[in-house]
Amino acid sequence: MKLVVIVGPTSTGKTSLAIKLCKRFSARGGGEIVSADSRQIYKFMDAGTGKLPLSKGSKIKKGDGYWIIDGVYVHLYDVVEPDRKFSVARFKDAATKEIESMWRRGKVPFLVGGTGFYLAAVLGETEFPRVPPDWKLRKELEKLSTGELFEKLKKLDPKRAKTIDPKNPRRLIRAIEVVLNAPSGPVPLADLSVADTLKIGLTADRETLYRRADRWAEAIVNDGLLDEVQDLINRGYKNTPPMKGIIYQAAVGHLDGKISQEEMLERIKFDLHGYIRRQLTWFKRDKEIRWFDVSEPKFGEKVEKMVESYLESNSVKTVNQ
RNA sequence: GCUGAGGUAGCAAAGUUGGUCAAUGCACCGCUCUGAAAAAGCGGCCAUGUCGGUUCGAUUCCGACCCUCAGCA
Numbered sequence: 001m002k003l004v005v006i007v008g009p010t011s012t013g014k015t016s017l018a019i020k021l022c023k024r025f026s027a028r029g030g031g032e033i034v035s036a037d038s039r040q041i042y043k044f045m046d047a048g049t050g051k052l053p054l055s056k057g058s059k060i061k062k063g064d065g066y067w068i069i070d071g072v073y074v075h076l077y078d079v080v081e082p083d084r085k086f087s088v089a090r091f092k093d094a095a096t097k098e099i100e101s102m103w104r105r106g107k108v109p110f111l112v113g114g115t116g117f118y119l120a121a122v123l124g125e126t127e128f129p130r131v132p133p134d135w136k137l138r139k140e141l142e143k144l145s146t147g148e149l150f151e152k153l154k155k156l157d158p159k160r161a162k163t164i165d166p167k168n169p170r171r172l173i174r175a176i177e178v179v180l181n182a183p184s185g186p187v188p189l190a191d192l193s194v195a196d197t198l199k200i201g202l203t204a205d206r207e208t209l210y211r212r213a214d215r216w217a218e219a220i221v222n223d224g225l226l227d228e229v230q231d232l233i234n235r236g237y238k239n240t241p242p243m244k245g246i247i248y249q250a251a252v253g254h255l256d257g258k259i260s261q262e263e264m265l266e267r268i269k270f271d272l273h274g275y276i277r278r279q280l281t282w283f284k285r286d287k288e289i290r291w292f293d294v295s296e297p298k299f300g301e302k303v304e305k306m307v308e309s310y311l312e313s314n315s316v317k318t319v320n321q
Numbered sequence: 322g323c324u325g326a327g328g329u330a331g332c333a334a335a336g337u338u339g340g341u342c343a344a345u346g347c348a349c350c351g352c353u354c355u356g357a358a359a360a361a362g363c364g365g366c367c368a369u370g371u372c373g374g375u376u377c378g379a380u381u382c383c384g385a386c387c388c389u390c391a392g393c394a
Contacts, residue, residue: 010359039359049359089356117358124335128356140323146362165353168362173356245359270348281352 001103004031004307006112007203007286009279010272011212012294013266016053018112018204020300021307022072029106032073034098035120036113039242041086044232047224048247051077054219055264078196082237085135089128094123096192108311112123116282122192129178137180141173152176189266198310201289201304203280208295212271225251246271248287 006014022031036223039049046052061068066075075098121124149172153160156179229251254264292299
């Protein structure tokens with residue numbers, strides 16, 4: 001079974017390229033997209049998460065847990081309310097089901113996104129201890145200092161304590177949680193066995209990436225971001241985790257009168273730059289990714305050719321003949 | 322022109338009663354990642370306006386100069 005994966009830092013046009021490809025291969029049943037993005041799963045967060053296409057002419061139909069953009073299904077948008085807990089494991093489960101459903105229906109799945117951790121989870125490149133989050137315990141442990149947490153972990157699991165970052169409270173808490181709740185029995189998770197995947201990476205030189213992100217930041221600030229954030233506040237989501245992330249936190253700060261609009265925009269740009277760097281650091285390790293420079297004129301056609309020959313190779317070919 | 326305040330990294334901003342000085346935040350660069358990942362962390366880079374003087378030693382004290390800001394004229 002085939003799976004096309006499109007990754008890359010923010011603002012490189014992954015989704016819009018994927019939409020084109022989905023339509024392009026309609027002879028093969030067409031494609032559908034699974035979004036691998038830790039923020040696009042939230043309802044009501046559209047402008048600030050890049051769900052809204054930059055090209056104004058796009059036709060959008062919103063469903064429960066998916067959008068249809070220009071006739072192409074984009075799954076795993078709008079999955080939960082911003083005050084609901086979410087996790088990689090839930091994502092892996094949901095994404096796997098979507099991809100398997102596409103295979104059954106004769107569609108080509110495109111897994112598209114910038115959240116490296118989510119992508120790795122779906123592709124089976126990382127395993128989780130099957131211990132679900134224990135939010136009550138986490139809240140308790142949050143009262144302790146990192147030093148105390150580290151000591152606690154050392155007593156509970158000296159081996160794990162040796163490999164963990166002793167200054168990272170979140171990792172320490174998770175490690176303790178795993179030890180304390182370990183024998184709770186395995187939670188079955190859907191697992192994807194992909195015969196072969198094609199990994200496409202979209203990138204550009206640093207300056208171009210920053211400039212594109214800056215341009216996108218300006219566009220959303222000028223067009224609806226603040227209304228969206230005000231709406232989220234009105235709905236009571238002001239203090240939820242996704243509102244504490246980049247872009248939204250800056251926008252809330254501005255609406256609270258703490259920073260000017262100019263300061264907000266600058267903050268958003270800098271946060272995006274840092275995010276881009278972290279994404280590149282993550283993806284750099286994956287040697288399977290075939291990189292394309294989006295600032296090169298015909299990169300789209302090159303990607304298309306590569307995807308085409310990938311889809312034509314072995315099994316899928318018979319579908320077409 | 323006079324008076325006052327001040328010149329510390331790309332920017333903002335500490336401290337040094339003179340002792341290998343030089344905090345911190347932002348930017349920038351590198352990295353970690355096993356159920357919060359746009360999260361949570363770790364590391365790196367870059368500085369005392371100029372020229373003299375005092376001193377064993379000056380970023381700190383003194384002088385001149387240059388520049389900036391505020392007020393006066």
